[in-house]
Amino acid sequence: MSILEFIQSSNITLSEKLLEIVYVIIGLVCIYAAMRNLRDQTNEKRIGTAIFWGVLGLLFIIGRWIPSEVAGGLVIVMVLPPIFKQVGAGKDTMKPSEHEMHEGFQALGSRIFIPAFSIGVVALLFALFTSISSLVGITVGVFIGMIILAMMRPKANGPRVFLEDSRRMLDIVGPLVMLPTLLAILGATFTAAGVGDVISDLVGAVIPQGNLVIGIVVYCVGMALFTMIMGNAFAAITVMTVGIGAPFVLSLGADPTIVGSLALTCGYCGTLMTPMAANFNIVPVAILEMDDEYGVIKKQIVPALIMLAFQIALMISLVVL
Amino acid sequence: MELVKLLGILIVIIGFALKWDSILTIMLAAVVTAVIAGMDPILFLQTLGKSFVSNRNMLISVVIFLLTGTLERNGLKDAAKSLMERMKNASAGLILGVYGIFRVIFAAFNVSFGGVAGFVKPVVLPMAEAADEAAGHSLSAKHHDELKGMAAGMENVAWFFGQVLFVGTSGMLLVQGTMSDLGYTVALPQLAAIQIPVAIVAVAVTTIYYFLLDRKLCRHDDLKGFPKGAVAEGSTAKEAK
Numbered sequence: 346m347s348i349l350e351f352i353q354s355s356n357i358t359l360s361e362k363l364l365e366i367v368y369v370i371i372g373l374v375c376i377y378a379a380m381r382n383l384r385d386q387t388n389e390k391r392i393g394t395a396i397f398w399g400v401l402g403l404l405f406i407i408g409r410w411i412p413s414e415v416a417g418g419l420v421i422v423m424v425l426p427p428i429f430k431q432v433g434a435g436k437d438t439m440k441p442s443e444h445e446m447h448e449g450f451q452a453l454g455s456r457i458f459i460p461a462f463s464i465g466v467v468a469l470l471f472a473l474f475t476s477i478s479s480l481v482g483i484t485v486g487v488f489i490g491m492i493i494l495a496m497m498r499p500k501a502n503g504p505r506v507f508l509e510d511s512r513r514m515l516d517i518v519g520p521l522v523m524l525p526t527l528l529a530i531l532g533a534t535f536t537a538a539g540v541g542d543v544i545s546d547l548v549g550a551v552i553p554q555g556n557l558v559i560g561i562v563v564y565c566v567g568m569a570l571f572t573m574i575m576g577n578a579f580a581a582i583t584v585m586t587v588g589i590g591a592p593f594v595l596s597l598g599a600d601p602t603i604v605g606s607l608a609l610t611c612g613y614c615g616t617l618m619t620p621m622a623a624n625f626n627i628v629p630v631a632i633l634e635m636d637d638e639y640g641v642i643k644k645q646i647v648p649a650l651i652m653l654a655f656q657i658a659l660m661i662s663l664v665v666l
Numbered sequence: 667m668e669l670v671k672l673l674g675i676l677i678v679i680i681g682f683a684l685k686w687d688s689i690l691t692i693m694l695a696a697v698v699t700a701v702i703a704g705m706d707p708i709l710f711l712q713t714l715g716k717s718f719v720s721n722r723n724m725l726i727s728v729v730i731f732l733l734t735g736t737l738e739r740n741g742l743k744d745a746a747k748s749l750m751e752r753m754k755n756a757s758a759g760l761i762l763g764v765y766g767i768f769r770v771i772f773a774a775f776n777v778s779f780g781g782v783a784g785f786v787k788p789v790v791l792p793m794a795e796a797a798d799e800a801a802g803h804s805l806s807a808k809h810h811d812e813l814k815g816m817a818a819g820m821e822n823v824a825w826f827f828g829q830v831l832f833v834g835t836s837g838m839l840l841v842q843g844t845m846s847d848l849g850y851t852v853a854l855p856q857l858a859a860i861q862i863p864v865a866i867v868a869v870a871v872t873t874i875y876y877f878l879l880d881r882k883l884c885r886h887d888d889l890k891g892f893p894k895g896a897v898a899e900g901s902t903a904k905e906a907k
Contacts, residue, residue, distance in 0.1 A: 364723075371728045408719045414708050416715030421693075428690045441739040450741030450748075457745045458777075461737055464730060465775030468833045472855040479833045479854045480726050490733045494740060502736060510735025515728065520689060525724040525836045527692045529843040533717035534696045534710075535674060536847050538703035543671045575682035579840055580692075584675055586844050601850035605841040606830070606857040610864055613826040617819075621683065629782040629818040633791065635811050644812070644819035644879075648872040652827075655867055663860075 348410060360477040367484045368405045375402030377508060378515045385435035393431025397423055397520060424527075427520035434516035439509045452498055460490035460497075525579055532583030544588030552593070557665050560593030561604075565657045568608050569615035569649075576621025578612030585612075599664040607660045614656070617649040618642060674699035720846075724839045730776060738780075746772075746779045747789045757801060758794035759880035762816055763873030765790050766824040770869050773828025776835070781825075782818055791817045798884060806890060809883045816876045827868040830861045 351357060351365070379399035382391050400423040408416050426432050449457070464486040471482025495502045515522070535541065552559050567589055571581040586608065594604055616622045619642070626642050637643070674695040681691025700710040746768075753764050772778070779785040794813055798805055805813070829835050838857045845852045 367726070367729065368722050371722075371725055374728050374732065404718060405722060405725070408715075408722065413715035413719070414711040416719055417711030417713070418715075420714050420718050421711075424689050424693055428687060428693070430687075445739060446741045447744060448741070449739060450744035453740055453745070455745050455749065457737065457740055457742050460733065461742060461772075461777045462775050464733065465777070465832060469855075472833050478723075480723055483726055483834050484729050487729050487733045491736070494733070494736060498740065502740065506739070507732055507736050510739060511728070511731040514731035514735045518727075522725060522727060524688055524692075525840045526718065526721045527689060529721040529724060529840055529847075530714060530717045531674075531678070531692050531696050532844050533847050534699050534713055537713055538671060538674075538699045538705065540671050540674060540699060543668045544675075546668070574679055577682055579837065580678055580682055582837075582840060583844050584678065586841075587848065591848050595848065595850065601845050601848075602852045602856045603860055605845050605850075605852055606838065606860045607864070609837050609841050610827065610830060610861065613830075616826065617822060625822050629786075629821075632783050633787055633814040633818060635814050637811065637815075640811060640815040641818040641822075644815035644876075645822060647875055648819070648823055648868065651871050652864070652868050655871075656864060659864070 358476075360481065363481045364478050365409065367480055368409075370484065372402040372405030374508075374511055375399070375405065375515070378402075378512045381512050382435065382516070388433060388435030390426075390431050390433035391435070393426035393429070394433055397426040397432045398515065401523070420530075424520075424523075427523075432520050434519070437513060437516070439513055449498070449501065452501075456497065460493040463487075463490035463493065528579050528583055532587060535584065535587055540584075541587035541591060544584075545592035548589055548593065554593065555597065557594065557597045557599060558661055560589070560597065561599075561660050561664065562657055564589045564594050564604075564608060565611040565653065565660065568611040569618075569653055572612040572615030573619040573621065576616070576619055576623070578609060578616055581612050581615070582609055594664075603660060603663050607656050611653055611656050614649040614653040617645040670702055671699065673702060717847075721839075721843050724836050724843070726834055726839070727836060734778075737777075742777075743779050743784060746785065750789060750793065753793070756797055757877070757880060757884075758798040758813055759816075759873070759877030761794045761797050762790070762820045762876050762880075763869070765817075766820045766869040766873055769821065769824035770828035770831070770865050773825055774831035774865075776829070776832045778825075782821055786817050786821050790821075798880070801884075803884045803887050806883075806887050809887055812879065812883055816879065820872055820876065823868055823872045827861065827865040831858050831865055833858050 352362065375398045379395045379402060382388055382398065383395035385391055388394060400419055404416060404419050404423065464483055467486030467489060468479050468482040471477055471485070472479045491507055548563070552563055564585065568581055568585050571585055572578045575581055586605070590604060590608060595601055616625060620627055620639065627638065629641050630638055677695040677698060678691060681694070682688070750765065750768065753761060756764065791814060794817060795805060795810065830837060833854045838854055841857060842852055842854060
C-alpha cells in the first residue's frame with residue numbers, strides 16, 4: 346500500500362493514521378539526535394552513535410512502508426553499534442545548572458505542575474472519551490505541555506531548548522531505550538519457534554493442567570523468581586507468559602487483561618528483592634552512603650512478599666471466583 | 667530433542683545474570699532460537715522487521731522526552747520540594763509514607779523528580795531525619811542507616827507500582843505486545859485500572875511497615891541513653907560533626 350492510499354483508505358482507522366504521525370515525530374527526534382551527535386567533536390563515538398539513532402529514526406518513519414526483511418536488516422544494522430560499545434554521548438554542555446533551575450522555580454513556582462500533568466491528563470481524556478490510541482493522547486499532551494511551558498516563560502523555553510533537552514535525555518538513556526522493544530521481538534521469535542510449547546510440556550509434567558488456581562500461583566511466583574534471577578521483569582514477562590501464562594492460565598479462559606497486568610507487577614515484587622536489579626537496589630546504597638550493601642533490599646523484602654501474596658489472591662478472586 | 671529449543675531462554679538467563687550487554691544477549695538469544703528452529707534467514711529477518719514495526723509503540727518515551735528535560739530545567743524539582751516541605755509534625759515513618767503517596771500520584775502521570783540521587787537524598791531523607799530529631803529522639807548510626815534503606819525502599823515501591831498506573835507505560839505496552847503475539851487483545855486503560863487497588867495497598871503496606879519500624883528504632887534510641895529532652899545536646903553534637 347502506498348502512503349497516499351494509506352491516508353485515503355477508509356479501512357484504516359483515524360487512530361492508526363494519527364499513530365503513524367506520532368511515529369514520524371519520534372523518528373525525527375531520533376534523527377535530530379543522530380545529526381547532533383555526528384557533529385559533536387567531543388563525542389568519541391560519534392559515528393556509531395549517529396548510526397544507531399539515525400537508523401532507529403529511519404525505521405520509525407519508513408519501517409511500515411518497506412519490505413519487512415529490509416526492516417529486519419535495518420534492525421540488525423541498528424543494534425551493531427551498541428553491541429560493539431560504539432554508542433556514547435559527548436560533553437553535556439546543555440545540562441541545566443542549579444541556578445537555572447532555581448530561576449525557573451522563582452518564576453513559575455507550583456505552576457510548573459500544570460504542564461507536568463498535561464501528559465497524563467490528556468492521555469487519560471483520550472482513553473476515556475475517544476477510541477483513538479492513548480499514545481496519540483500522550484503525544485498531544487506533550488505538545489500541550491510544551492506550549493504551556495513556552496507561554497509561561499517564552500524567553501527561556503524556545504523550540505530549540507525543547508529539542509536539545511530531548512536530545513540530552515536520549516543521550517542519557519542511550520540504546521537501553523530499545524530494551525522493551527527488543528524483548529518483545531525476542532518474545533515474537535520464541536513464539537514463532539515454538540518455545541512456549543516446549544515449556545508448557547515441561548511444566549505440564551510437574552503441575553496438573555486444567556487447575557486454574559495452581560496455574561495462577563505458579564505463573565505469579567514464577568514471574569517473581571524469574572525476575573529475581575534476571576534482575577528485569579521485562580525480560581521475564583515474555584518468556585513466562587508464553588511458557589506458563591498462556592497454557593496454564595489463559596487457555597483456561599482467564600481474562601488476559603487481569604492476568605497480564607498483575608503478572609507484570611508480580612515481576613516487580615521480584616525486582617524489589619534482587620541484587621541483580623542493581624540500578625534500584627545497589628546503586629542507591631552507594632548514593633546514600635550506607636554501610637550495608639543490602640540495606641535497601643532488606644527494607645523491601647517484607648512489602649514485596651506481602652504484595653506478591655496480595656496480587657496472587659487478587660488474581661485468583663478476579664479470575665476464578 | 668525439543669529441549670534444545672530452550673537454549674534461547676538459557677542465553678537470556680545467563681546473559682542477564684552475568685551482566686552481559688543486554689542488547690547483545692537478546693539478539694543472540696533470538697538468532698540462536700531461530701537457527702535451532704530451522705527458520706531460514708529471510709524468514710528470520712521478516713519476523714524481526716515485522717515485530718519491530720508492530721512494537722514501535724514501546725518507544726513512546728521518546729515523545730515524552732520532548733517535555734521532561736525542559737520541565738527539569740524550569741524548576742520541577744524545587745517545586746516538588748516546596749510541596750513536600752509543607753509537611754510538619756510527623757514522624758520519619760509518616761514523612762516517608764507521605765512521600766510514597768506523593769510519588770505514586772506523580773508517577774501515575776509519568777512525572778518524576780530525579781529518583782534517589784536527585785530527590786530522596788537532598789530532600790526526603792533530611793526531612794525524615796529532622797522529623798524524628800524534632801520529636802526529641804537522637805538517632806543512632808543504625809537508625810540513620812535504616813532510614814536511608816527505608817527512604818530508598820519507598821522510592822522504589824512507589825515508583826514501580828505508580829508507574830503502571832500511567833496509560834502507555836512501557837511495561838504495560840510490553841504486556842500488550844506479548845498478549846497480542848498470543849492472539850489476545852488487551853487495552854491499555856484497562857491494564858492500568860486493575861493496578862489502582864494494587865498501588866494503594868502497596869503504599870499503605872510499606873508506610874505501615876516503615877512507620878512501625880521507625881517507631882521501634884526511636885524507642886531503641888531512647889533506651890540507649892539519649893532520653894527525650896536531650897535534644898539540645900543531640901543536635902549540637904550533630905552540628906559539631
